[in-house]
Amino acid sequence: MLKMTSTVLKNLFSKSSTRMYPFEVREPFPLYRGELFNDIDTCIFCKKCAIKCPSQCITVSKNKENGTGIWTCDPFACVYCSICVDVCPTQSLHMKPNHRKPSATREMIDMTGKVKVPKKKAAPKKTE
């Protein structure tokens, strides 16, 4: 054990390696894959995220009658791989660098937005 003496003494007189966690929180790294969030205003409900998701935790449905779309994510099934963020064509999906708040009950992320009507392409002008 004598071999450890210098290390032990150094540890005794240096700053603590751990943090007083709830009072002192480390800044998250900017790339950290934390909570998944959908900016529903720019979402076009194309279902690409739902198809590519490895854990199949995202469901997207469109209601053509009232023009609303529903984007649902089960955060308890999500594996935080950010594949959906990579494939999103409108960049409406992104990940916040913070953890999701803990909860005692199963909570789904439900988001309802308006389905954008695709602009009709102008018919090619007839040349006379």
Place this chain on the structure above:
Amino acid sequence: MARTIIPFGPQHPVLPEPLHLKLVVEDEIVREAIPALGYVHRGLEKLAEIRDFHQMIQIVERVCGICSMVHSLCYCQGIEEMMGIEVPERAKYLRTIWSELHRMHSHLLWLGLFADAFGFESLFMQFWRIRERIMDINEATTGSRVIVSVNVVGGVRQDLTPEQCSWILTELAQAEKEIKSIQSTILTDYTVCKRTQGVGVLSKEQAYELGAAGPTLRGSGVAQDMRQLKYAAFDKIDFETVVETAGDSYARSKVRFREAVQSIDLVRAAIAGLPQGDLAAPFKGNPEGEIITRVEQPRGECMYYMKGNGTKFLERVRIRTPTFANIPPLLAMLPGLELADVPVVVLSIDPCISCTER
């Protein structure tokens, strides 16, 4: 002398995962060990039938947390070979960097657990403090601490900026300094030597015949490392296989310690030679054919067999992990030991039961 059967595991203070051994003992001396596996079988291989081959990357990463990057690397290499995809050079180097970082943090984790197994808790905390630097590098560069999920078929998803590279180098220099400062403790301390030297000896012939893999094999004097197959960027980076000849628990821990230090040099060499270029090669189509790929995980040789039939679902994925190969050598090491030495010897093969049972 009366024979008694003592159950070891599936829940035991030194075991992070459920391995069950029935130890037949005579007066505290182990005569025979009978393994029982199957406590954490999850059926991940079966998922290949309902998840397409891109989604399987995220599934094979979850076979094992500690070597997740290396599992997905092996899987992606197999698919790339099947489809004839040429991976860009930069992607190969980045894969090397992250796989070596994984090797380093796996070995540091194991060295800590090993110190804990023979009751040296202070040393355990020293190793895990160094490991924290490597985990921070993983988190800052990829977005996750353990399951980095950087591999895609054809390349990688994340890139390293020059600032990140220089930050990694400073962190690694600090980590190397800290590892060297406790080198004398793990390698020459009286307590460590007393508990590990001459315990659980596996001879060179036994290791070869029983099919040991990784540090268990190299600790017995066989210089076999799957990185010699020159996958990823290992054809450009020179390294020397770490070999010890004693074959006991001490030799195995020494191999792991030296490999952790060696990985720092390999990451440095990969960063120094990092070429410019694309991150991933574009491709079309689905895999067809059969393939076997092998890579070196922190624990040893990992083998993937894959069979594709031209659809987006693979027909079969078979994973053979290093711990599966190391169980017969473990059973050969145990007879003749005192009961108190069993935890140290079991831990010396670095058992990963989640890997074995998938």
